[in-house]
Every structure is written in C-alpha cells, then in structure tokens.
Amino acid sequence: MKDSPNDLYQKLLKGDRRAAARLITLVENADPSARQALKMLHRHSGGGHIVGMTGSPGSGKSTLTCRLARHYRDEDRSVGIICVDPSSPFTGGALLGDRVRMQELSGDPEVFIRSMGSRGALGGLSVATNDVINILDAFGKDVIIVETVGAGQVEIEVVKYTHTCIVVTMPGGGDEIQAIKAGILEIGDIFVVNKSDRDGAPRAVADLEMMLETKPGTSEEAWKPPVITTMALAGEGIDELAAAISAHRGFLVESGLLEEKTVQRMRAELLEILNLKVSRAAENALEEEGVGAELVRRMADREIDPHSAADEVVEYLLKRAGR
Amino acid sequence: MRGAMDKKIRVFLAKPGLDGHDRGVLIVGQALRDAGMEVIYSGLKQTPENLVEAALQEDVGILGLSILSGAHMALIPRIMELLRESDAGDVTVIAGGVIPNDDAEVLVAEHGVARVFGPGTDTREIVAFIREREERR
Numbered sequence: 001m002k003d004s005p006n007d008l009y010q011k012l013l014k015g016d017r018r019a020a021a022r023l024i025t026l027v028e029n030a031d032p033s034a035r036q037a038l039k040m041l042h043r044h045s046g047g048g049h050i051v052g053m054t055g056s057p058g059s060g061k062s063t064l065t066c067r068l069a070r071h072y073r074d075e076d077r078s079v080g081i082i083c084v085d086p087s088s089p090f091t092g093g094a095l096l097g098d099r100v101r102m103q104e105l106s107g108d109p110e111v112f113i114r115s116m117g118s119r120g121a122l123g124g125l126s127v128a129t130n131d132v133i134n135i136l137d138a139f140g141k142d143v144i145i146v147e148t149v150g151a152g153q154v155e156i157e158v159v160k161y162t163h164t165c166i167v168v169t170m171p172g173g174g175d176e177i178q179a180i181k182a183g184i185l186e187i188g189d190i191f192v193v194n195k196s197d198r199d200g201a202p203r204a205v206a207d208l209e210m211m212l213e214t215k216p217g218t219s220e221e222a223w224k225p226p227v228i229t230t231m232a233l234a235g236e237g238i239d240e241l242a243a244a245i246s247a248h249r250g251f252l253v254e255s256g257l258l259e260e261k262t263v264q265r266m267r268a269e270l271l272e273i274l275n276l277k278v279s280r281a282a283e284n285a286l287e288e289e290g291v292g293a294e295l296v297r298r299m300a301d302r303e304i305d306p307h308s309a310a311d312e313v314v315e316y317l318l319k320r321a322g323r
Numbered sequence: 324m325r326g327a328m329d330k331k332i333r334v335f336l337a338k339p340g341l342d343g344h345d346r347g348v349l350i351v352g353q354a355l356r357d358a359g360m361e362v363i364y365s366g367l368k369q370t371p372e373n374l375v376e377a378a379l380q381e382d383v384g385i386l387g388l389s390i391l392s393g394a395h396m397a398l399i400p401r402i403m404e405l406l407r408e409s410d411a412g413d414v415t416v417i418a419g420g421v422i423p424n425d426d427a428e429v430l431v432a433e434h435g436v437a438r439v440f441g442p443g444t445d446t447r448e449i450v451a452f453i454r455e456r457e458e459r460r
Contacts, residue, residue: 018410021382029330092331093356099377100366107373112380117361119329 005036012037012139013044017109020139024114027131030124038131045137046262048080049249052159053147054184055168060194062101063232064168064241065147069105071242072143078110080136084129084148084158087117094118098147112136126157126272157272160187161265163258164248166241168192169208171200185211188225190244196229196237205229223251278317285313332457335383337365337374339390339398347420348389354446355453371398375405384415384457391420395430403434415456419444 003011003022011019026034051068053061062083069079083098094117105111114132118125129146136144148158159165167188191212193204208227226244230237252258286292295309304312336352338345345367352362363381365374378386386406390398399418406414418430419440427439437456440449 018379018382021380025333025382031330087361088356091357091359093359094361095352095356096361096363097366100364103366103369103373106365106377107370109376113377115361115363115381117331119331124329 005033006040009037009040012041012135015140017112020112020135021114023135024132027128027135028116028119030128034131038134041134041138045134048137048141048144049164049245050133050137050162051143051145051245052162052165053145053168054149054156054159054165055192056170057149059168059170060230060232061147061149061168062098064166064192064194064230064238065098065145066102066105067232067235067238068145068242069102069111069143071238073105073108073111077142078140079112080139080141080144081105081111081113082116082129082132082136082144082146083113084116084118084125084146086149087119092119112139112141124276127269127276129158130269130272156183156187157268161261161268163252163261164189164245166190166192166245168194169204170195171198171204185215189223189248190241191225191227192237192241193227193229194232196231201229221255223248281317282313285317291316332360332385332453333363333381333383334360334385334387334453335363335365335374335378335381336387336389337369337377338367339369339371339374339388339402340392340394341368342390342392342394342420343367344391345389347391348387351387351389351419351446351449354450358450358454360453371401371405375402375409375411378406378414379409379411384460385453386414386416388416388418389420390418390422393421395420395422396426399430399436400434403436413460415453415460417449417452
C-alpha cells in the first residue's frame with residue numbers, strides 16, 4: 001500500500017496527483033522519508049512562476065486567488081495553490097476553509113489545491129512551505145500561488161521570497177494602510193485594493209500610491225509596484241492583475257533580477273533549514289544531562305549569565321560536530 | 324525529541340448535493356479542530372466528483388459527508404465508487420445529517436461507509452471514532 005520515496009518520485013513526475021498529495025503529507029509531518037524524494041525532485045523544479053498572496057483577514061485573498069487561477073486556466077496554464085492558515089497554538093488543530101471560496105476550481109485536475117495548517121509550535125512552517133512549493137513546481141505547475149495571512153514573521157517569510165508578491169487590502173475608512181502590517185509594504189511587488197465598490201476605494205489607492213512613492217531606497221530603474229483595484233467576487237480587475245504579474249515577470253527576466261531573486265530564495269531556504277536544524281540540536285543539548293540541564297541550573301543559581309551559558313552551548317555543539 | 328515527526332489527523336468535511344444546511348457540519352468541524360485535527364471544509368453544494376478530487380489532493384485519512392437533503396442513497400454510493408476507482412478505498416468515510424437507520428445500515432453493510440452518526444450524536448463520540456480508525460491505519 002505504502003509507496004517508497006522512489007515510487008512517489010517516479011509517479012509524481014508522471015503526473016500522479018495522489019503521489020504529489022502523499023509526498024506533501026510526508027513533508028508536513030516532517031517525515032524523514034520525504035527527504036529522498038525531495039532530493040531527486042530538486043533538479044526538476046524551477047520552471048514555475050511563484051506568486052505570493054498576502055493581506056489582512058477578510059480582504060479577499062482566497063477569492064482573488066480563485067479568480068486568478070481561473071484566468072490562468074483559461075490560458076491553459078496549470079496552477080498549484082497552497083493555502084496556509086493558522087493552527088491553534090493550544091490544540092494544534094485547524095479549520096481550513098479556503099476551499100469554500102475556491103469552489104469553482106474544484107474538479108479541475110489541472111488545479112492542485114492544498115490547505116496547510118501552520119502547525120506553529122515546531123517552527124518549521126517556512127521549510128515545509130518551501131518544500132511544498134518545490135513539489136508543485138517539479139509536478140509541472142506553471143503558476144504556484146501561495147496564500148497566507150500577512151501577520152507574524154513566519155508568514156511574511158513565506159511570501160517574501162516568491163517571484164511576485166501581491167499584497168491585498170480593502171477600503172476600510174482610512175485603515176487600509178494600518179491593515180497592512182509593518183514589514184509587508186516593503187515586500188509587495190503588486191498592491192491590490194479589493195472590494196473596490198466600497199466607499200473610500202479611490203482614497204485607499206491614493207494613500208497607497210503615496211506611501212509607495214515615498215518609500216525610501218527607490219531608484220529610477222527599480223520596479224514600481226502598481227496599485228490595482230479589483231472586485232474579486234464579480235471578477236473585475238483580474239485581467240489587470242494578471243497583466244501586472246506578467247509585467248513583473250518580464251521586468252525580472254529583462255533586468256536579470258529573476259536569477260538574483262532565485263539565488264535569494266535559495267539562500268533564504270538554506271538559512272531556514274539550518275535554523276531549524278541548529279535550533280533542534282540546541283534544544284536537544286539543553287535536555288542532555290550534564291550539558292544544558294546543568295547550565296540552566298547554574299543560571300537559576302545566578303552562577304552564570306544567559307549569554308555566557310549560550311556561548312558554552314555553542315562551543316559544546318561545535319566541539320561535538322567536529323568529532 | 325522535539326522536531327521529530329509531527330503527524331496530524333486530516334479530515335475533509337464535505338456537503339454533497341443540493342443542501343444548504345451547514346450548521347451541523349461546522350459544529351463537528353470545530354469539535355474536531357479542538358481535538359487537534361486539521362479540518363478542511365468544502366463549502367456547500369459539492370458534486371461527488373469534485374469532493375473526491377479535493378479529498379485526494381488534500382490527502383485526508385477521513386472523509387466526512389453531511390447530507391440533510393434526503394439524497395444520501397444516491398450521493399454516498401456514487402462517492403464510494405469514485406473513491407474505489409481512484410484507488411482511494413483506504414479513506415475512512417463517515418456520514419451524518421438526516422439519514423434513517425435502515426439506510427444507514429445499507430450504507431455501512433453494502434457500500435463501505437465506516438459509520439453513520441445520527442442527529443444528537445455527542446461530538447466526543449465522533450472524535451473517539453476517528454482517532455481509533457486513524458490509529459489502526
């Protein structure tokens with residue numbers, strides 16, 4: 001019944017959706033057997049355009065994602081969608097409802113939608129999401145859309161290194177900039193004011209444009225993020241959004257930034273994995289009798305300060321690694 | 324060890340057919356979430372084809388069907404057939420809503436539904452049933 005990593009890899013390359021789904025589950029579960037398949041898949045990835053979709057809750061990300069995917073399907077391009085939603089830090093459970101807004105896509109086997117709980121406590125979300133992006137990329141999806149609420153560092157990390165990052169907001173009585181969390185304005189390649197039939201839409205667009213205009217460090221030849229108005233529910237503005245995404249892609253290719261972005265993405269991915277590995281090693285060391293446990297006791301007795309204790313753990317880990 | 328495997332029970336709750344009532348399925352969804360499971364909800368009015376495709380993509384161990392329209396004897400056997408055709412007969416299917424006992428017996432005995440939970444079921448019973456099924460898998 002259970003496929004080996006090699007079976008999953010072979011089947012996935014042949015377009016088997018179940019193999020892709022199974023491999024994603026292994027990645028989400030941090031199952032070591034996923035590693036072998038990921039290793040073989042890596043050289044098959046890199047062809048898809050990765051789009052990040054972020055913004056405040058209720059701004060219409062899922063509906064926009066759905067409409068955008070429909071647009072690509074009309075152009076006969078295949079689409080992968082990853083919807084990341086928070087897991088409860090208390091129970092670890094999650095209610096993932098993004099599919100509710102994407103009903104018109106269901107049943108199309110060329111659209112692969114996967115709902116992910118953030119499973120917060122382990123801190124491996126960025127690593128897992130990158131792995132899932134790579135799986136869908138190797139699976140041959142032309143466009144991969146990663147959707148996540150723009151709150152919290154990890155969620156921002158997830159969309160930061162996509163090829164094109166879309167930040168979604170909606171008219172909200174002057175709060176639309178407030179709704180864009182600090183650190184998100186900087187990473188948006190395209191801004192969308194959704195629900196543009198609501199009062200205050202022109203004002204929201206003007207405010208955003210002014211903020212972007214005065215953004216520090218903007219040079220002549222840099223990409224100027226456009227602000228696009230949409231009514232996702234009615235399907236309005238979707239063509240414009242898709243055109244902006246391909247314009248951005250064109251800019252990246254012509255300016256040579258696509259390669260640079262890919263390198264940045266690889267670097268970030270590597271760093272995330274290293275962070276995870278090192279922090280796990282450190283945590284395990286803290287539980288070892290005579291190493292971390294002893295240090296923690298000495299800290300409690302005020303014999304050693306936290307920074308010196310950390311240095312000792314680092315030295316211990318380095319010495320052990322050098323063996 | 325922290326950072327080791329983090330396996331979660333994944334459940335797809337779906338509303339097949341023409342049925343606009345989702346209070347019950349959402350209550351079940353919340354109970355499963357609070358029991359630490361990852362619950363994916365389909366939204367209303369799914370065709371058997373669509374919801375089976377979604378269940379495959381989401382790679383769930385449990386598929387929960389909520390039907391209050393009376394069309395369960397048409398919809399559920401079709402869903403079971405589609406699952407078998409997709410080589411996904413190992414997915415545990417449970418059902419709930421308004422399903423008479425006689426029909427429930429047929430669905431379990433002849434079509435491979437694991438269990439039908441009638442109105443008034445304690446959500447803890449559903450949680451316990453799912454956990455037990457997933458442990459055996």
